[in-house]
Structure formats: C-alpha cells, structure tokens
Amino acid sequence: MPVRFFLLFLPLVLCAPTVDITVRVWYREARLCNHNVFIRGDLCGLSWDVGTILTHKGNDNWESTLHCTASDAGKTISMKVLVDDSQWQVGTNDQFIVPTRSGGVAELYPWFFTSKGSYELMDGGEVFSPQLNNTRPVVVYTPPSYLENPHKPLRHLLVMHDGQNLFNDSTSFIGEAWRVQEAADELITGGQTDEFLIVGPYNTADRMNEYTYSYDPKYQVGGKGDLYLQFVRETLLPLVQKRYRLTADATLGMMGSSLGGLISCYEGWRPTQEHPFSRLGCISSTFDWNSEDFLNVVMPRAGAPKPAPLTYLDSGDVGDDLDDRDQTIRVRDAMTKKYHLGDTTQYYLDHGAAHNERYWGKRVWRPLLMFYQPTPRVF
Numbered sequence: 077m078p079v080r081f082f083l084l085f086l087p088l089v090l091c092a093p094t095v096d097i098t099v100r101v102w103y104r105e106a107r108l109c110n111h112n113v114f115i116r117g118d119l120c121g122l123s124w125d126v127g128t129i130l131t132h133k134g135n136d137n138w139e140s141t142l143h144c145t146a147s148d149a150g151k152t153i154s155m156k157v158l159v160d161d162s163q164w165q166v167g168t169n170d171q172f173i174v175p176t177r178s179g180g181v182a183e184l185y186p187w188f189f190t191s192k193g194s195y196e197l198m199d200g201g202e203v204f205s206p207q208l209n210n211t212r213p214v215v216v217y218t219p220p221s222y223l224e225n226p227h228k229p230l231r232h233l234l235v236m237h238d239g240q241n242l243f244n245d246s247t248s249f250i251g252e253a254w255r256v257q258e259a260a261d262e263l264i265t266g267g268q269t270d271e272f273l274i275v276g277p278y279n280t281a282d283r284m285n286e287y288t289y290s291y292d293p294k295y296q297v298g299g300k301g302d303l304y305l306q307f308v309r310e311t312l313l314p315l316v317q318k319r320y321r322l323t324a325d326a327t328l329g330m331m332g333s334s335l336g337g338l339i340s341c342y343e344g345w346r347p348t349q350e351h352p353f354s355r356l357g358c359i360s361s362t363f364d365w366n367s368e369d370f371l372n373v374v375m376p377r378a379g380a381p382k383p384a385p386l387t388y389l390d391s392g393d394v395g396d397d398l399d400d401r402d403q404t405i406r407v408r409d410a411m412t413k414k415y416h417l418g419d420t421t422q423y424y425l426d427h428g429a430a431h432n433e434r435y436w437g438k439r440v441w442r443p444l445l446m447f448y449q450p451t452p453r454v455f
C-alpha cells in the first residue's frame with residue numbers, strides 16, 4: 077500500500093519549485109587561513125546540529141546556495157556562521173524572510189572572538205557647530221564586531237546627549253557614568269539585540285539653552301533647541317556617516333536624560349512633516365519645562381508623528397524624579413490616549429530611583445532592548 081501511495085506523490089515532489097538563495101559570508105580571509113567556514117540554521121536544508129560548508133570565493137567572502145521549498149516562502153530563516161563548524165558567531169541569529177523567487181543574496185557579517193565594544197572621541201577632538209558657533213567633543217561607541225569584521229555596516233545609529241556622562245567615569249558630571257557600553261555589550265553578545273553605533277555629543281556650558289526649545293521665564297534661559305537639533309541632523313550625522321560604516325538606510329534613534337530626555341522627545345514632535353528619528357528614548361525627562369509646554373503646546377501643535385516612532389519614557393520617584401514621574405505620566409497618557417500611540421510607546425517607573433547617571437545606566441538596557449530587537453531582513 078505505501079508503495080502506490082508513494083508513487084502517486086513522487087512527481088509532485090519532483091516538480092515542486094525551489095527557491096534558491098545565495099548566502100554570502102563576509103569576513104577577513106587573513107584571519108581564517110587554513111580554516112573552513114560553515115553555516116547552520118533552521119530552514120532551506122540547513123540544520124542546527126551539523127553545518128553546511130561554504131565555498132571560499134576569495135576577496136574575504138564565502139558562499140553557498142540554499143535550496144528552499146516553495147512552502148518555505150514567507151517564513152523566517154535563522155542562520156549562524158561557524159569557523160570549522162565549531163566556533164560560533166557571536167550575537168543574534170541572522171534572520172531573513174524566505175522570498176518567493178530565486179536570486180536573493182543574504183549577506184552575513186559574522187564575528188567570533190570579540191565580546192566588548194569600545195569608545196573613542198570622534199576625530200580625536202572637537203566638532204564645530206556652525207548653527208551654534210561653538211565646538212564640543214563627540215564620543216562614539218562602536219559595538220563588538222566593529223574592529224574584528226571591517227566589512228560589516230551597522231544598521232542602527234543612536235544619538236545620546238550629554239556624551240561625557242555616558243561611558244567614562246572620569247569625564248562624567250558626578251564622577252560616575254551611565255556605562256552604556258556595559259549594557260550594550262551584554263545585549264549584543266547575548267543575542268538579544270542587533271548591533272548599534274552610539275554617538276554622544278558632549279554638552280556645553282550652554283546646555284540649558286541647547287537642550288530646550290523654548291524660553292522658560294522661571295529659569296530665564298532656553299530656546300536654542302532647534303539649532304542644536306539642526307546641528308545634530310545636518311552637521312553631526314553626515315560626519316558620522318562619513319567616518320563610520322553604516323548602511324545607507326540605518327535607523328536613527330535619539331536618547332537622553334533630564335533636559336536631554338526633553339529634547340529627544342521634542343525631536344519627534346517638532347512642527348515638521350519630516351521625522352527622521354524612529355526611536356526616541358526620554359529618560360527622567362524635564363517635562364515641566366516652561367509650564368509643561370511640551371504637553372500643552374508642542375504636542376497639540378505637531379499632532380501625532382507619522383510614522384509613529386518607538387518611544388520609551390521613564391522616570392524614578394525619588395528626589396527630583398518625583399515631579400518628573402507625574403509629568404512623564406501625563407505625557408505618556410497623552411501619547412497613548414489622545415494620540416493613540418499605545419502600540420509604540422512604553423513607560424517604565426523605576427521605583428526607588430533618583431535623578432542621576434547611576435540609575436539611568438542601570439536601566440538603559442530597557443530602551444536599547446525595545447529599540448534594537450532583531451528583526452528579519454528581506455532580500
């Protein structure tokens with residue numbers, strides 16, 4: 077009985093169209109002489125238990141053709157690269173949506189030996205702002221793969237304000253930095269997020285002016301925020317895109333704390349149709365600026381940004397953060413109820429947390445995890 081059954085279906089199996097995709101791995105040939113490159117995965121003939129060897133093509137790349145069945149189309153294929161089928165690539169799986177037609181190339185940029193990123197001052201010194209007529213250092217964090225695999229373009233760029241407080245205790249305002257690099261390294265090597273570049277322009281003596289978009293009569297200062305954001309978008313970003321390896325369509329994010337949180341949310345709600353930043357992290361934000369005019373004036377004037385950015389809001393509830401908590405919750409409520417951005421907005425209350433770098437650093441993994449979840453690529 078099984079024989080007849082088999083014969084009946086055999087022609088169907090033979091004629092089932094396949095979708096061929098090329099997997100191309102980029103890595104430094106010189107580091108792998110006398111070693112072989114393998115791939116493992118979960119679809120299209122791959123397995124997690126034993127690797128498929130790739131053909132060395134020279135010029136730092138290795139290739140193989142995968143044969144997917146028509147029924148794989150639309151599914152997500154996950155893959156990892158191995159050296160000698162034993163040393164696994166670090167970080168998240170590479171994921172792609174299997175296409176319906178042959179011909180796609182999945183470009184993979186693995187790394188194997190580095191678990192920490194590093195940071196440096198961009199161009200070793202100061203960056204001039206023609207908008208503000210001043211200069212400031214800009215610190216840049218490159219993720220673990222960056223030096224090991226010089227072919228890999230990064231797909232995400234995150235601007236974080238108060239650059240001197242982010243990484244290095246000895247340059248930090250309170251002598252204690254957020255240590256964002258530790259949270260980033262852990263999320264990346266643990267495979268929980270994609271890699272991202274962090275660009276941290278230092279604040280200047282004019283911080284209260286530069287991080288605010290309006291004049292606050294209470295503090296008798298404020299209002300250069302639009303110029304500062306113009307500096308970030310029009311001067312800093314092009315410089316970064318020239319200096320660092322990023323994909324042409326790398327996502328843009330912005331994050332900061334206190335007034336840095338205020339200006340980050342403001343970037344998404346400026347009165348303009350263009351919102352290049354798709355991820356906004358507003359940490360312990362000073363939403364009471366100018367009688368809460370972010371809530372009362374800025375948001376109603378702009379209306380909900382389209383497309384909706386991923387927005388992360390938080391606060392503690394100790395000291396200055398007690399006020400920030402209530403103001404932030406009012407902003408959160410407006411975003412979710414009035415502007416219907418509930419699907420893309422997250423608020424976290426850090427019980428017992430005060431308004432400083434130590435607490436911001438302890439919870440910065442939350443917005444990073446929200447913003448840089450690995451998502452499958454399409455061909």
Ligand SMILES: *[C@@H]1O[C@H](CO)[C@@H](O)[C@H](O)[C@H]1NC(C)=O
Pocket residue numbers: 209
């Ligand atoms: C820019 O700043 C410099 C000093 O830092 C000053 O000499 C110059 O006049 C300023 N230019 C403008 C246009 O304000």
Ligand SMILES: *[C@@H]1O[C@H](CO)[C@@H](O)[C@H](O)[C@H]1NC(C)=O
Pocket residue numbers: 195196244245246247
């Ligand atoms: C941290 O800052 C200090 C003081 O500016 C500097 O000497 C040191 O090199 C910095 N560390 C790193 C890893 O950049």
